[in-house]
Amino acid sequence: MITFKSVQFSNFLSSGNNPIRIELNKNKSTLIVGHNGAGKSTILDALSFGLFGKPHRSVSKNQLINSVNLKNTVVEVEFNTHGTDFKIVRGIKPNIFEIWQDGVMIDQSASVRDYQKYLEQNILKLTHKSFHQIVVLGSSSFIPFMQLPSNHRREVIEDLLDINIFSKMKIILKERVQENKAKFKANTAELEVLKGKIQYLSSHIDSVKEINKKVHNENNKLNDQIDRDIDKLKAKGMNILNELPEVSQDALSELNKISIDLNTKQAETNKSISDLTKEHSFYMNNDSCPTCSQDLSQQLKADRINSIKESAKSLKEQNDKLTSEKNDNDVKIEDIKSLLDTHRKLTNEMKNIQTQINMLETSKVQKKEEVDLSNEISELKTLKTKADECASEVQELATKGLYFDVAQELLKDSGIRTKIIKEYLPVMNTLINKYLQTLDFFVHFNLDESFNETIKSRHRDTFVYSNFSEGEKQRIDLSLLFAWRQVAKMKNSTNTNLLILDETFDSSLDTDGVDNLMKILYTLDKDTNTFVISHKPDLLESKLEHKIEFKRPNNFSMIA
Numbered sequence: 001m002i003t004f005k006s007v008q009f010s011n012f013l014s015s016g017n018n019p020i021r022i023e024l025n026k027n028k029s030t031l032i033v034g035h036n037g038a039g040k041s042t043i044l045d046a047l048s049f050g051l052f053g054k055p056h057r058s059v060s061k062n063q064l065i066n067s068v069n070l071k072n073t074v075v076e077v078e079f080n081t082h083g084t085d086f087k088i089v090r091g092i093k094p095n096i097f098e099i100w101q102d103g104v105m106i107d108q109s110a111s112v113r114d115y116q117k118y119l120e121q122n123i124l125k126l127t128h129k130s131f132h133q134i135v136v137l138g139s140s141s142f143i144p145f146m147q148l149p150s151n152h153r154r155e156v157i158e159d160l161l162d163i164n165i166f167s168k169m170k171i172i173l174k175e176r177v178q179e180n181k182a183k184f185k186a187n188t189a190e191l192e193v194l195k196g197k198i199q200y201l202s203s204h205i206d207s208v209k210e211i212n213k214k215v216h217n218e219n220n221k222l223n224d225q226i227d228r229d230i231d232k233l234k235a236k237g238m239n240i241l242n243e244l245p246e247v248s249q250d251a252l253s254e255l256n257k258i259s260i261d262l263n264t265k266q267a268e269t270n271k272s273i274s275d276l277t278k279e280h281s282f283y284m285n286n287d288s289c290p291t292c293s294q295d296l297s298q299q300l301k302a303d304r305i306n307s308i309k310e311s312a313k314s315l316k317e318q319n320d321k322l323t324s325e326k327n328d329n330d331v332k333i334e335d336i337k338s339l340l341d342t343h344r345k346l347t348n349e350m351k352n353i354q355t356q357i358n359m360l361e362t363s364k365v366q367k368k369e370e371v372d373l374s375n376e377i378s379e380l381k382t383l384k385t386k387a388d389e390c391a392s393e394v395q396e397l398a399t400k401g402l403y404f405d406v407a408q409e410l411l412k413d414s415g416i417r418t419k420i421i422k423e424y425l426p427v428m429n430t431l432i433n434k435y436l437q438t439l440d441f442f443v444h445f446n447l448d449e450s451f452n453e454t455i456k457s458r459h460r461d462t463f464v465y466s467n468f469s470e471g472e473k474q475r476i477d478l479s480l481l482f483a484w485r486q487v488a489k490m491k492n493s494t495n496t497n498l499l500i501l502d503e504t505f506d507s508s509l510d511t512d513g514v515d516n517l518m519k520i521l522y523t524l525d526k527d528t529n530t531f532v533i534s535h536k537p538d539l540l541e542s543k544l545e546h547k548i549e550f551k552r553p554n555n556f557s558m559i560a
Contacts, residue, residue, distance in 0.1 A: 001489075002124065002496040004529075005078040009046045011066040012073050014039045016556035019074075025497055027546035029521065029530045033537040034550030039557030040533050041502055042550075044136060050077035050090050052128040053097070053116060056136070065092050068555060086123060099123070129155060134484050136500045144477040145484075146453065146465040153451040157421060177404045184397040187390055194387040201380045205373055230360050237353045240346050252336045255329055262326040269319045273312060280308045392526070399525050403490050406431065422449055424487070431486050435479035439516045441472060445479070478504070482520055489525075499530045505540060518543055 008021040014037065022043055034040040041056075045064065048056040055064055065073045073092040080086070087100040099106040099119055108115060120127055126134070129152060133145055145153060283305050288295045406427050425447055432445050443457040455463045455476075465476060489495045505514055521530055534540055541547055549560040 001081065001527075002498075003080045003527075004047075004496060004498045005080065006076075007043060007046050007050060007078075008076045009042065009050075010074050011069045011071065012046060012049075012075055013042050013064060013066065014552060014555070014557040015042065016066060016558075017069065017072070018556075018558070020557065020559060022548065022559075024531075025529050027529065028526065029532070029544040030546040030548060031537065031540050031544040032531055032533045032548045032550070033535070033541075035552070036535075038550040038552045040548075040550045042557065043531065043533075044500060044502060046075050047077060047135075047500075048128070048131075050075040050088050051124065051131065052120070053090060054128055056132075061092065066556075081123065088119070127155070133481070134488055135496060135498050136502065144473075145480045146473070146476060150451055157424075157451065173404060173407055177401070177408065180397055180401050180404060184394065184401060187394045187397060191387060191390045191394055194383055194390060198380065198383050198387060201376060201383065205376050205380065208373055208376075226360050226363060230357055233353050233357050233360070237350055237357075240350055240353070243346060249340070252333065252340065255333045255336065259326065259329050259333065262322055262329060266319060266322045266326065269315055269322060273315045273319065276308050276312045276315065280305060280312070283308070396525070399523075402486070406486065406490055425449065428483055428487060431483035432476075432479045435482045435520060436475060438520055439475045439478060441475040441479075445476070474504070478517060478520075497527050497529050499524070499528055500533070501530070502533045503535065505532065505534050505536055514539070 004024040006021060006023050006025075008019050009015055010017055010019040020039075020042075032040045032043065044056040045059075048054055049061075049064060053061075055061065065071070071093040074096065075088075075090050077088045078086070085102050087098075089096055089098040089100070091097075097112055097115060098108070099115070106118075110118065124131075129148075283296070283301045286296065287301075429446050432447075433443075436443060436445060443455050443463075446454045446456075448454070453465055455465070455467075457463055465473065468476070485495075485499065505517070524530065530544075532540060532544060537547070537549075550557055551560045552558070
């Protein structure tokens with residue numbers, strides 16, 4: 001079996017330098033959506049180019065290069081087969097083709113054609129046509145099986161059946177069928193018992209939860225009102241906090257120090273001015289020194305008086321400057337005192353709000369004791385786990401039973417080694433008709449040894465594929481795809497985990513057809529990873545596990 005793990009591409013079609021990586025085996029079902037041209041179908045071209053060097057759609061190889069960057073187109077595909085990890089790296093401008101096995105690149109000495117042949121025959125063991133018949137059903141340039149020429153149909157079937165490998169034993173199969181039926185019956189009975197227990201316990205838990213809900217209903221209303229009141233107070237507190245001025249007591253202390261210093265300097269200046277005034281008065285009123293009785297000349301007195309006036313003028317200017325600085329400092333002191341007063345008032349108001357909040361918190365109604373459901377919930381979880389495991393095993397046994405039925409059909413006649421295709425045709429037709437009925441298309445479909453179809457409908461009238469409407473053709477194509485996958489899985493030839501439906505739900509299927517197709521998808525085994533590319537996310541999103549949305553901002557595709 002081939003398990004595809006991931007595909008990564010850059011500068012490929014509408015993708016840019018930033019690589020887009022899609023995990024292929026992470027989710028059982030994935031919906032890929034996006035507007036036209038966003039790049040949602042690029043995964044098909046990337047896989048086709050990475051594995052086979054060919055685009056999925058009818059475009060040339062050079063048209064795969066991003067039309068903006070025009071170079072460095074690279075696609076990487078990672079997969080595992082028979083316990084070995086492989087990575088295929090393929091690029092354009094420059095041309096790259098590398099095959100990596102368990103982290104070591106396989107020798108590239110052969111030509112590109114031989115290198116590709118080795119990849120398809122020894123590793124993938126399927127061709128480009130087979131890959132698209134088993135993995136892809138799309139609405140683009142992919143050609144459905146029924147539209148292929150007879151010789152191409154035969155190529156697909158021969159690849160599918162791997163006619164060089166066949167060694168089933170009928171007796172061993174019979175024993176396995178009996179064992180599988182016994183296990184299926186026992187597990188089905190156990191699953192029904194578990195479902196009954198789960199239903200009863202779930203109902204009990206729901207009833208108790210409803211009682212608890214009613215008990216706490218009124219308390220919750222009261223507490224909700226208290227919470228709203230608290231939120232209002234908190235909002236008011238935030239407003240106060242935003243209005244709170246940034247001020248500190250240290251700033252006021254610093255300004256007081258400056259005031260003291262200015263007062264001291266002004267006092268010193270005033271004393272100096274007073275001394276000069278006395279000295280000026282002395283020289284103005286005296287002609288001799290009172291201490292030594294020496295006469296004072298008029299020139300000396302005049303010089304000294306002028307000097308005193310100059311000094312007095314300087315001191316006066318200094319005193320005026322100190323007065324101005326002191327006034328400015330006093331204004332700052334008053335401003336800070338005002339801010340401190342506002343700060344104190346707002347802080348007190350904040351404390352009052354916090355007190356109110358604390359009182360409201362205290363007044364909340366405490367949660368009353370409720371019935372403990374932990375044991376029941378734990379038991380329910382255990383039962384569900386067992387039921388899931390049992391259901392999974394039943395599904396596996398049912399799937400295995402289907403494979404056994406197909407295998408019994410293959411092994412019931414002799415001479416199968418020489419007539420293998422003829423012997424497989426009844427099985428294929430059975431599977432095809434089974435899926436046709438699941439899709440509510442009640443016809444009898446038959447492929448002969450030349451792979452020409454006969455379809456009987458209505459009153460057993462005979463038709464061919466081209467006689468039907470597009471919706472009916474779509475149902476036939478889907479039935480063939482799932483039938484081929486079933487046979488491939490049984491033969492383990494071209495068996496793969498990957499299934500891609502490209503706009504299948506958007507084309508000719510009606511509502512019933514969509515619902516019936518989903519039924520088939522739900523029955524696929526857990527190892528199948530289905531990707532649905534669609535324009536109808538509203539219809540399909542709830543039906544699939546995972547979603548990938550492609551967008552194309554600035555003309556480059558990306559995953560949203």
